[in-house]
Amino acid sequence: MDLKSQAAPRDADLGYRALVVDDEKPLAEVVASYLEREHFEVTVSHSGVDALAVARQVDPDVVVLDLGLPGIDGLEVCRQLRTFSDAYVVMLTARDTEVDTIVGLSVGADDYVTKPFSPRELVARIRAMLRRPRSVSAPVTPGGGTADAELPPRMFGPLTIDVPSRQVFLDAELIPLTRTEFDILAALSSRPGVVWSRRQLIDTVWGEPWVGNDHLVDVHIGHLRRKLGDNPTEPRFVLTVRGVGYRMGSGQ
Template sequence: MGAMDSAPRPSVGTANSGYRALVVDDEAPLAEVVASYLEREQFDVTVRHSGADALAVARDVDPDVVVLDLGLPGIDGVEVCRQLRTFSDAYVVMLTARDSEVDKIVGLSVGADDYVTKPFSPRELVARIRAMLRRPRTVGAPVPVRNARDASAPAPRVFGSLTIDVAGRAVHLDGEPINLTRTEFDILAALSSRPGVVWSRRQLIDAIWGEPWVGNDHLVDVHVGHVRRKLGDDPSNPRFVFTVRGVGYRMGTGQ
């Protein structure tokens, strides 16, 4: 297959799916394969081959998911992800030919939600994307003003100065909103659903990433680290998220 031109790909099955995907890889044949699998699943797909083009089109397309190669020329995938996180809450799946733990952690540390190591199965990639998209898209969005809270909506969870509104997918610390990514919110929501109960890394992965996910369990550690940093929660003297050495994490029970 030849390299694609810079024009956006046509929409395919948008009316049936409504999901938008941005595929970014400088290997045109690989990008085409990934795009074709997503199009079969009724995604509206746009492909770009450079970081600069990807950032430009992401503002216009507002994708639900970005499949992003780590090793892009010029602006690499790490920097693309870092900039993307300043204006988009899209799920980001990082593609990397580098199998070292350091490269994976670097990608996750700038806001990627998942990673896939090349070579990979396009079917598995699509399954993982589908699993992610079953989770709600909006995180930390303003909750509409209401005279009374919906009777069916769960009450916010309160941990001292921390309030977690699961229904509104909003987090406040000392009355101030905390901007979490969707994955960070989902981790906090899972932990806070059973205060005092220890969650293993694998249990969190199964609950948040779903069964198609395979890889190193330390993915959880990176995202928990992001949550702690945004909450100002010192791991050596935690208020909210506690480490249970050799097992996983638990949420404090303080009201």
């Protein structure tokens, strides 16, 4: 374990905390150095077991996680990480295949980057994710502007979306969503009569610097529907508008 920055109490003057996990030590050090230049507090780990222990210790805001770790691989690390952390996760993969992408996102990763990659681009994408709302702010709508943080809960049949608290209830039962899943649902529900294209959702949820396959949206929509018990063939909450994108359903 290489602790480049010991955990410290949260303070408004401190930068974001990042955990970089890669068994390729030179690459991990390069990524760490770029993040440190952007005033991140960086911790580096080279194994999955070590990374999980460190994540519990330092409580990172973002985890840069290699898919191909020895022993416990990146998928299992991400799966376990999601049981106690809502940190943003960027998966690093040496293979740019749809299967890798789907599997990586299915365990809770927010984004992925294929090796080789530009460290500057990686940092830009991390910055874009960290600009996303975390507590009281609502997402930007396609027409511009932010939703009022004091708006009452949004109701769609048995589904309740409380944007200020970032909580979702189905039949009064709390539904645990990842940040990305919640942000997609918050965006769709902010203008329920509007069809959102995949590109609009990416620009709103991931941020405009994000570049990559729009299929990322479909994967997260699939996870969201499963958690909401939404039948993809006859959805009540997240509707597909063929050839265009998605919109919010009434829940009936």
